Amino acid sequence: MTPYELWYWPGIPGRGEFVRLALEAGGIPYRDRAREKGVGEEGLMADMAARSPEPFAPPYLVAGDLVIAQTANILLFLGETHGLAPEDRAGRLLAHEYQLTIADMVAEAHDTHHPIDVGAYYEEQKPEAARRSASFRDARIPKFLGWFERALQGRDWLVGQRWTYADLSLFQLVEGLDFAFPRRMAAIAGDTPRVRALHGRVKALPALADYLASDRRLAFSDGIFRHYPELDHA
Amino acid sequence: MTPYELWYWPGIPGRGEFVRLALEAGGIPYRDRAREKGVGEEGLMADMAARSPEPFAPPYLVAGDLVIAQTANILLFLGETHGLAPEDRAGRLLAHEYQLTIADMVAEAHDTHHPIDVGAYYEEQKPEAARRSASFRDARIPKFLGWFERALQGRDWLVGQRWTYADLSLFQLVEGLDFAFPRRMAAIAGDTPRVRALHGRVKALPALADYLASDRRLAFSDGIFRHYPELDHA
Numbered sequence: 001m002t003p004y005e006l007w008y009w010p011g012i013p014g015r016g017e018f019v020r021l022a023l024e025a026g027g028i029p030y031r032d033r034a035r036e037k038g039v040g041e042e043g044l045m046a047d048m049a050a051r052s053p054e055p056f057a058p059p060y061l062v063a064g065d066l067v068i069a070q071t072a073n074i075l076l077f078l079g080e081t082h083g084l085a086p087e088d089r090a091g092r093l094l095a096h097e098y099q100l101t102i103a104d105m106v107a108e109a110h111d112t113h114h115p116i117d118v119g120a121y122y123e124e125q126k127p128e129a130a131r132r133s134a135s136f137r138d139a140r141i142p143k144f145l146g147w148f149e150r151a152l153q154g155r156d157w158l159v160g161q162r163w164t165y166a167d168l169s170l171f172q173l174v175e176g177l178d179f180a181f182p183r184r185m186a187a188i189a190g191d192t193p194r195v196r197a198l199h200g201r202v203k204a205l206p207a208l209a210d211y212l213a214s215d216r217r218l219a220f221s222d223g224i225f226r227h228y229p230e231l232d233h234a
Numbered sequence: 235m236t237p238y239e240l241w242y243w244p245g246i247p248g249r250g251e252f253v254r255l256a257l258e259a260g261g262i263p264y265r266d267r268a269r270e271k272g273v274g275e276e277g278l279m280a281d282m283a284a285r286s287p288e289p290f291a292p293p294y295l296v297a298g299d300l301v302i303a304q305t306a307n308i309l310l311f312l313g314e315t316h317g318l319a320p321e322d323r324a325g326r327l328l329a330h331e332y333q334l335t336i337a338d339m340v341a342e343a344h345d346t347h348h349p350i351d352v353g354a355y356y357e358e359q360k361p362e363a364a365r366r367s368a369s370f371r372d373a374r375i376p377k378f379l380g381w382f383e384r385a386l387q388g389r390d391w392l393v394g395q396r397w398t399y400a401d402l403s404l405f406q407l408v409e410g411l412d413f414a415f416p417r418r419m420a421a422i423a424g425d426t427p428r429v430r431a432l433h434g435r436v437k438a439l440p441a442l443a444d445y446l447a448s449d450r451r452l453a454f455s456d457g458i459f460r461h462y463p464e465l466d467h468a
């Protein structure tokens with residue numbers, strides 16, 4: 001089969017990484033188009049503008065005649081097509097519910113450093129970022145991770161008997177939070193042992209070993225998850 | 235069949251209304267549980283806490299043994315089960331992509347009045363709300379609605395040849411924006427004729443006529459879409 005084409009901003013893990021993890025863990029051939037030589041952000045924006053209908057934003061996945069945008073939607077497709085989610089209706093919907101809740105928290109994590117204007121610099125919204133980060137650290141992180149902690153009671157994986165794309169995404173969410181809010185995450189680690197254990201199980205998946213050790217795995221920097229020490233407190 | 239049970243905060247249209255519109259337009263029997271006599275918010279919170287796994291937040295839909303949370307996930311289920319979205323894979327995924335993009339804009343509309351802390355009052359974050367609303371009005375409304383405008387080029391409905399749940403949701407999004415930002419929406423109405431026309435087509439659907447004229451249809455007030463005159467400018 002023709003490999004899928006993943007299109008995402010080339011310099012950051014961002015939302016593209018949730019798709020990359022599913023592709024890698026599923027052993028699904030793909031090309032990471034904007035990271036290919038001579039393509040980059042310009043190539044991404046040109047490709048996106050030429051699609052009809054155009055995606056609202058990266059990531060999007062080109063799968064033959066299909067052009068699928070919205071991270072959770074791409075994962076829904078990959079889950080159904082490649083067995084990365086349960087086949088039964090209840091399991092399929094529950095995996096998607098977890099993914100959409102992860103997406104909500106990712107958006108909130110982004111807004112900690114851009115609470116006012118996504119088109120302006122962090123430096124133009126620092127006092128507001130400090131206030132938003134405080135409520136994120138004190139209220140939202142415990143609420144979201146506490147919910148996942150309860151969802152994992154008595155279970156190794158969020159849905160069913162093996163990993164799904166939702167587990168990979170929860171792993172990536174924890175990775176991002178650990179990068180952006182290391183002091184806060186360390187302070188609450190004892191309250192989220194099952195989330196921590198799931199993070200470790202995903203990290204140890206044989207299917208991900210090569211990828212996580214490779215230079216295909218991008219480090220966090222100035223994308224959605226950012227580490228500003230002034231925004232992190234225990 | 236046993237009617238579905240919709241659970242959502244009883245006093246506001248909010249995210250529950252996207253589900254209600256799909257149920258009503260699809261002629262699908264349902265009970266609006268928290269609005270039934272003697273139930274209310276307390277009954278909702280008690281029911282939610284007793285579910286396993288518990289939904290992260292309302293709305294959720296109880297359909298026999300299934301408990302489905304996350305608005306877009308509920309609509310995915312209703313679309314598949316009741317023909318409120320195309321049956322082919324491309325159409326089904328595209329309807330969901332539109333829905334997820336609408337959900338992103340709904341979250342941003344909420345954050346115009348709560349940019350700092352969802353757990354605090356608007357009055358505690360008014361200067362920040364004014365700044366966030368300015369970028370929402372000037373940059374985000376044109377970006378989102380302009381994208382839907384292009385998606386509707388040469389089409390009566392977003393996907394396929396008849397309405398889907400995504401069209402109902404775009405109608406509701408416009409309703410909310412018209413309520414919250416009437417001056418801004420009036421100023422850009424000429425730039426979004428196809429979005430306006432779709433809004434009119436949904437409003438005129440025979441399947442929705444009874445509902446929209448009934449007291450089941452809740453008015454906007456102090457929920458996700460709020461009208462603060464100081465946050466609205468042309």
